[in-house]
Amino acid sequence: MQSASRSRLTNRSLVALAVLNFFLADARDGLGPFLDGFLATHGWSPMTLGLIATLGGILGMIATPLFGAWVDASLRKRMLIVIPVVLVTAAALWTLASPDNASVFGGQSATAIVGAVIGPALMGLTLGLVGERHFSRQVSTNEFWNHAGNVVSLAGIYFATIAFGLNGIIGLMVLTAAATVLAVFAIDPAQIDHQVARGLAHDDGAPGPSGYSVLVGSKGLILLAVTLMIFHFGNAPMSRLIAQDFSIQLGTPFRTTAITTGVSQLSMIVMALAAPFLIRRFGLASVFVIALLALPIRGAIAGSFSSFAVIFPVQILDGVGAGLIGIATPIAAERILSGTGRFNVGLAAVMTVQGIGASLSNVVAGWLTNIGGYGLAYWVHGGVAVFAVVAFFAGYKSIAPAQKNDIGEVDALAVATP
Template sequence: MVVRMLPSGRSIAALAVLNFFLADARDGLGPFLDAFLATNGWSAVTLGAIATVGGLVGLLVTPLCGALVDGSTWKRALVGGPVILVTVAALVTLAFPQAAVVWIGQIGTAVVGAVIGPALAGLTLGLVGEAMFSRQIARNEFWNHTGNVASLLAVYVIVGLYGQPGIVGLMILTGIGALAAVTAIDPKHIDHQVARGLAHDKGAPGPSGFKVLLETRGLVLLGLIMMAFHFANAPMSRLIAQQFSIELGTPFRTTAIITGVAQLSMIAMAALTPFAIRRFGLGAVMLVALCALPLRGLLAGSFTGFWVVYPVQFLDGVGAGLLGIVTPVAAERLLSGTGRFNVGFAAVMMLQGVGASLSNVVAGWLTAVGGYGLSHQTGAGIALIAIAVFLVFRNQVIVPKPAEGNP
């Protein structure tokens, strides 16, 4: 039997700092890429093609990245390495915005960035174990969303003071912060058996085959529910920002408000979720998250005053914010003991990414046909499908922890 070292306060604090800096460091230029390239003469069609190809490539490699994390004992390197590559690719793109550089950089960013999600989940599980996983995932999300808000404020101030050189400095700073944090995590505190979903004292007979992913019906259902949810939810914030930016003529400030409200709501959800899971169960929390989306779509599609941004984006924090915590916890429970947690979680991430990617085309078409309201209300209808599937198959999707009984 292997005796597992409990993580020190330093490792847990470093994990919090890592999540704070990863809010900016994992995406490189992220949402600023389109604006930067557009000012350098790139067309909207080309920018859309880059985003689509990069996104699809990232989705295709995500399960492979999960398998890599399952089999690797270099969890810290699988977070730190992509941070370095993503930051370098973004800096090169800023310096040389030529076609070959941009295409290679963005596809490369999508590939290496796909490693970070499964690697971070595995690193967290290996540090704290199954019993504390849901609480630590909530803390991760709290610090990640806090980092998003801080990054948003920093960009707003730094761009105004220093322009593009300020963005370069901010990217370097966040990259260094993320690397320093991941280095501060003591590798001796990472149990790699637990990190892949095996108990540390049950190494034999070893991990299950990959077919366990298809045979675990609850995991497939979880992936389909997440795909439907993100298909309905993903385009809403972007379309709301477009709508009010055009009406008000202040794209940056409008987008900042819309994004900021959602991120602040997600911070609140991350703080409340551990208590809610303990008090009401994982299934009840997932149901609340799913139910927030049809209400969000109904509000966004029925009212046109700017005031609606606040409840609509608050509900984004409730829905997407809660699911960002609940999804990896549900996947971990479903795959506990199989040794395939990271690849299974990556497969769920791929399915929700497919939903989010396909939704942009459909939402754009619906907006062209019937306006923003039609797109939002259609999203609300699709969200009801996700709720119905969850209610019918809830007992297969949600596996209770042995110590807590039925949720």
């Protein structure tokens, strides 16, 4: 089934998938990394910004598993990307036009809820198009175009702000949302295998397990979720804090955030290009280890230096850590859940658990910043990732099983472990 799925793909659908990931980079998160810098220069405190991020995280956490099950069952996966993109863009424009309590809390709450469906929908769409065998490479390709789109968007925002101010930002948001919608509709729905998209490439006709049973009964999925929860508790607030810190220092929230985020996105592009080789040569488990170890180093550097130049090594390491984790996570979930028919709900459950860590971290980061400054928050959140490394090594063979196929992947950790 998988080879047939791949062979009947037209260039149009693959090109459209690349274009979708390119423009979705900007359209899926609304203001995204610019929100904190924008609101910080309008007098919003780190603690309040942390509460906003936490609220959004909780709402997204509640919605994500429900949307994952919806993606598994839906035969209209394209619309599960189009509708959220339109709503997220509208919420972002509302916040820009009037950054008061109603628009910020209301807009970000709406963004968190409807945006939670985009991740599972995109992964299901990708798996349904290319099949299980090619999924690992296609995830890396998706991430390459996603980060490339982010870099172009950040450069566009930087120059649009200089030339047109806030109107330039608004114009770019509308443009990227429209391009995303057009790219989605350019994908041929007839080429999406909805059975493969939910992890039933090897369907034997037996009834599939319920969503809850496959989640609770999968040791690898539980350990993956716990590892990522710890990692994201440490990682989630770091870029937000850096954006706040230097936006306040320099007084240029959009341009400063464009630079800091652009560095990490360029690093993520390199990671997306390197990931297929790293997975094939050293195994998925080794890629996880590299990603997890990047965060403690990042926190130590950010906590030790305060000059603007520090953003370069710090954000490069963000690209290594978050970039590789973003690629490795859906690949691991697909391997763990292969044949269950619950890939999307399983991936959504992992995203929910990691969202718990990310949501809690925002309030903690705000509190740490209030009592000890940004340096204290960097040290604490970077140090937390050490526990993620420990959790991963406790069950890495279940979290990141090697793929036994003709690609020839090896498990470097298994070779090195007696």
